[in-house]
Structures are given as structure tokens and as C-alpha cells.
Amino acid sequence: MDSGAIAALEFGIVCPPRVVGSETAPGTENGRVDIFEGEPRFIDSGGIVPATLGMSFGVRAWAQDGTAPRNVTIKSLHPRFPGTGTSEQSFGSSIAPGRPMTHIYTFDMPHEAAPGLWQLQAEAEGKLLYSVPFEVVPPAAYTGPALDCAEPPVLSRATPAPRSAG
Numbered sequence: 104m105d106s107g108a109i110a111a112l113e114f115g116i117v118c119p120p121r122v123v124g125s126e127t128a129p130g131t132e133n134g135r136v137d138i139f140e141g142e143p144r145f146i147d148s149g150g151i152v153p154a155t156l157g158m159s160f161g162v163r164a165w166a167q168d169g170t171a172p173r174n175v176t177i178k179s180l181h182p183r184f185p186g187t188g189t190s191e192q193s194f195g196s197s198i199a200p201g202r203p204m205t206h207i208y209t210f211d212m213p214h215e216a217a218p219g220l221w222q223l224q225a226e227a228e229g230k231l232l233y234s235v236p237f238e239v240v241p242p243a244a245y246t247g248p249a250l251d252c253a254e255p256p257v258l259s260r261a262t263p264a265p266r267s268a269g
Contacts, residue, residue: 113163114235115148118252128194136194152237153245154216161207162223162235172199173227177206182219
């Protein structure tokens with residue numbers, strides 16, 4: 104792992120910003136990735152995600168100051184989707200100092216809400232920049248905080264501080 108490339112990570116369940124477009128992403132099941140306006144609001148950083156249609160979770164990463172901009176391959180590794188057998192999806196992105204790179208996965212289709220271990224990863228130049236595990240569980244097994252994206256966060260549940268990537 105290239106631990107010198109990433110300064111900090113933030114991850115968990117998110118309230119995604121408004122979708123304003125999409126880009127072609129042939130390495131994904133849908134063949135596209137959504138483009139968001141603004142930054143997502145993280146509402147639970149416990150790493151447990153309910154397998155619910157419309158649920159979103161992700162990672163925001165900050166590059167180390169002084170590092171060069173890099174092209175990045177973003178990967179979602181997950182249990183095989185019923186009906187399609189898909190277990191890995193990827194697309195291109197970039198990271199540079201001064202602006203975070205955000206990777207959000209949303210269960211857009213019912214078969215995508217596959218319970219089990221998920222990994223959201225980023226690689227650059229053949230080196231792993233980060234790998235963040237999530238456990239997707241049946242909705243009844245989720246015991247985290249209420250997931251309400253309509254309400255502003257309570258101060259004690261505000262966006263967690265970025266975690267050092269060391």
C-alpha cells in the first residue's frame with residue numbers, strides 16, 4: 104500500500120448530493136457513474152450498511168500535500184450480484200492535493216443490495232492507495248443511528264473528522 108499518497112480518509116453511510124450528470128464507466132455494471140454537485144454528508148462511520156434500495160456509502164480521500172496529481176482506478180469489490188454474477192466494478196478518477204476525491208456506491212437496483220463484505224478501494228500506478236471495508240447487512244440487522252438525510256446533522260453526529268491514513 105502506498106501510505107504516503109493519502110493524508111486522510113473519511114468513510115461511512117452518506118447522504119449523497121444531487122446527481123447532475125453521469126460519465127461513461129465501462130467497468131461498472133450500469134456502464135456509467137453519477138456526477139454529484141457538492142460534497143456528500145457522512146451520517147454514520149461505523150462501517151455497517153443496511154441492504155436497502157437507495158442506500159449510499161462511500162469514501163472521501165485527501166492527497167498528501169506536495170504530491171503530484173494522479174490518475175486513480177476506483178474499485179468496488181462485493182459479493183456476487185444475484186442474476187448477473189458481478190463481483191467487481193471499476194472506473195477511472197483522479198486525486199490531487201487541495202481537493203478530496205469521493206467514491207460513493209448507491210444501491211440503485213434491488214439486486215445490488217447484496218449482503219456481505221464490500222471493499223471500496225483506490226489504486227494508482229499499480230499501488231493500493233486505500234481499501235475500506237463495509238459490511239452490508241439485512242435491514243433488520245442494522246443497529247446504527249437513524250438514517251435521515253432530510254434533516255441536518257445533530258452537532259454530535261456531524262461529519263466525522265478525516266482519519267489519518269497511516
